[in-house]
Amino acid sequence: MTRLVDIGIRIELVSMYPYFHDISISLYERRGNDGSYEFQVHSYAGRDGVDQCLQHVAAAMAVLGGMSPVVGDNTCVRFTCGRRHRKACKRIFLEACKVALGTETEARMMSVFDKKTERTISVEGMGHGAYQIDADGEEEGRARRVTAIAGGFVKLAEMDYVDSSEQAVVFSCKEEHNSLMGLLLRRALNVRAAMREQDDSAGRGLLAAPSAQQQ
Ligand SMILES: [Zn+2]
Structure with missing residues (x-):
């Protein structure tokens, strides 16, 4: 059938x-x-x-x-x-x-070494789909880096900030997505490159002729 x-x-x-x-x-x-x-x-x-x-x-x-x-x-x-x-x-x-x-x-781990700042960046579940982003190492520049990475999650996965500190993010469904957070973390380290990759593929999708799409 x-x-x-x-x-x-x-x-x-x-x-x-x-x-x-x-x-x-x-x-x-x-x-x-x-x-x-x-x-x-x-x-x-x-x-x-x-x-x-x-x-x-x-x-x-x-x-x-x-x-x-x-x-x-x-x-x-x-x-x-x-x-x-x-x-x-x-x-x-x-x-x-x-x-x-x-x-x-x-599945990707929920922590990763950030070559740019030589810190280990980690995400930790806070429950109800919220995740705290953290970085080890010295205090100087730490908050700035964490905020930039949190911004990456917001851009890459349409997440929301949990509070005004902009160091924790939450999924709209309020449910856990641990593996996804591990995956996104690696891309959130360099949001610009990740966004570019997505734009490129979107551009190809729009420009490809129907015959090319159906090969
Ligand atoms: Zn969800």
Whole structure:
């Protein structure tokens, strides 16, 4: 029996996936039967092995973003809270497409060494979807760096500041997203580069001819 599914709207595109014949892979967003948001990894490429490739990307998204597989479809994932978090999801997709085919994906830790300031930056859950950002090392410049990184989370994942100190951020769903915070932390260290990457891929998506999108 053929199952017809409305694939949804395309929200992100990797025009040349480097680990499988440079095919283009897209991410689609739609509402599931229960109203929660689902994200479909899809390609129009007709080669043998495309399915395994899409499954790999979806599985990598599940690990990197702490997402759940959608039952009955192993190329479709959703957030545990069921919300959209569209910007964050686009980011997870882009990062998942950088995981070489055939390699295990590991969730990112909630701390990282920041080469720019030679500090260890960490995020710690405060409950109800809120996270405190912290940096070790000397006091001078510490608050400034933490605030800049918090601003990165706000920009990259549409999070809100918890208070006026701008050193803690919270997801609108008020639920925990630990793996996602670990993933975003690495990008929040250099927001400008991350935003540029997203703009580039958006530009390609808009400019690509329909024939190029469906290869
Ligand atoms: Zn959420």
